């Protein structure tokens with residue numbers, strides 16, 4: 001299945017009875033606090049423009065209350081926008097009729113929730129077939145398809161358990177299996193792993209990355225955790241008070257934080273896991289021999305590890321097609337891993 | 344309003360109602376005829392079934408509902424005792440009335456509860472009506488029912504239903520409103536239509552509450568048995584009434600205890616069944 005990107009254009013959301021009128025005021029520069037004080041309306045999202053890449057993971061990051069959940073709920077229109085458009089395959093989700101919207105939700109999207117939102121009265125299997133049941137897929141066929149994903153997320157043998165018999169991590173595996181069984185192009189994940197213990201969270205991230213390798217879905221992943229954002233996100237957008245304050249790849253954000261707020265955010269980041277070899281390598285391959293060769297897309301941590309292992313202080317960089325494209329010094333690698341950004 | 348005005352008003356209203364009764368009484372009776380046929384058929388069924396078979400059937404039902412041997416044994420003993428004391432037939436009449444009344448309450452009450460849960464305005468209108476139905480002395484609405492339908496099974500059944508239906512409406516409404524918003528949102532996200540949401544999420548999750556409503560409805564229907572006897576419904580209530588009229592203490596107690604026995608069995612079975620329904624719907628994280 002070919003994936004498609006999601007285009008979010010000039011999106012505004014103002015909560016309250018007179019949202020449409022307030023959008024004008026916000027466009028004329030009224031702040032969230034002022035809007036709340038003077039008009040009793042809550043500014044949820046302001047002028048959002050994000051082009052979410054097809055077949056990749058778009059992370060939306062921000063602190064609690066920054067509007068992440070509001071944003072992701074516009075993509076399947078669980079929340080109606082006050083102004084703006086959400087385009088998928090050149091169709092504006094915000095203009096769809098009720099019937100079109102149901103079809104869109106059934107066949108194009110699937111969602112995973114922070115609090116799992118499983119159906120407590122249904123077993124793992126019956127939760128997993130839920131999307132297909134809503135679509136009207138034949139029972140036996142639905143079970144067959146669900147079984148595949150139940151196994152894939154590691155819930156083999158738990159088909160007849162009820163959610164309240166499972167741990168949080170396992171419940172979210174059910175949530176993931178339920179979403180994947182829907183076989184939809186868009187996967188929406190609202191802080192899907194935030195409620196889980198750190199070890200289990202890392203585990204689930206691996207499961208997701210592994211599955212994404214194979215499926216190449218258009219995933220929108222919400223998180224408030226920078227490490228998670230950097231690990232999963234092909235692209236990251238950072239929200240604050242309902243506004244996008246920076247977007248780009250993880251590396252772009254870590255190397256060039258847009259302002260002090262983001263600089264603060266990334267201070268503690270393990271830069272070696274974010275910055276790629278291509279960013280700091282020199283263009284000239286080495287004259288002398290070295291046992292270590294790395295890839296331009298490798299992260300610095302991997303490169304440093306490879307050099308240390310071989311007790312070398314330099315490495316050649318060879319790209320996918322096998323050409324030598326540059327070289328890397330251990331000294332530069334380490335200094336790039338430890339220096340903070342100049343902000 | 345002056346005294347004469349008030350008197351004229353009362354008289355005028357009463358006359359108007361009597362006129363209405365003369366005009367439409369028969370068509371209203373015809374309207375309720377299928378219900379009467381059903382009740383009569385069910386009474387005959389219960390009474391003509393040989394008592395040992397009846398005890399077996401009831402025991403199976405009690406077991407299916409409660410999974411409790413203690414309750415099954417208790418039920419069998421109560422039934423044997425009732426038969427031994429010559430109250431079998433009256434008990435069957437009462438059982439038939441309460442079962443049919445409960446059925447009517449469920450069939451009417453649950454859809455009403457669903458409607459009520461869908462709109463705050465409906466809830467605002469229906470709630471005081473339910474309050475009135477529950478608190479108004481039943482003799483008050485017996486009068487128009489009697490005028491319309493005379494003495495008999497159907498007016499008795501209607502009186503019982505008016506009194507017994509509020510809990511099931513209320514608890515259906517409440518149960519649906521209490522359904523976890525997150526789960527509802529998940530159903531929305533997967534593209535469930537309002538009807539699909541009702542049947543796959545709201546009703547199943549409201550079921551324990553709805554069941555609590557059914558339980559209360561049954562109890563209230565039983566409480567109305569004696570009042571129903573006043574307008575000619577046969578059964579244990581009628582015997583209690585006879586005992587009151589003739590000051591037969593023992594007869595009164597025996598029939599009263601039979602009603603209590605039925606009530607306890609109904610109550611325990613429906614409660615245990617409700618608990619079983621609830622088992623998996625409690626959300627526990629971690």
Ligand SMILES: Nc1ncnc2c1ncn2[C@@H]1O[C@H](COP(=O)(O)OP(=O)(O)O)[C@@H](O)[C@H]1O
Pocket residue numbers: 015016042043044062063064065066067068069070071
């Ligand atoms: N239905 C609503 N009515 C009013 N304000 C809301 C509503 N939903 C969210 N908000 C407000 O919008 C802002 C963003 O909320 P949310 O999207 O849930 O943030 P996040 O998911 O990033 O924690 C918050 O200030 C929140 O109070």
Ligand SMILES: [Mg+2]
Pocket residue numbers: 068069070191
């Ligand atoms: Mg949120």
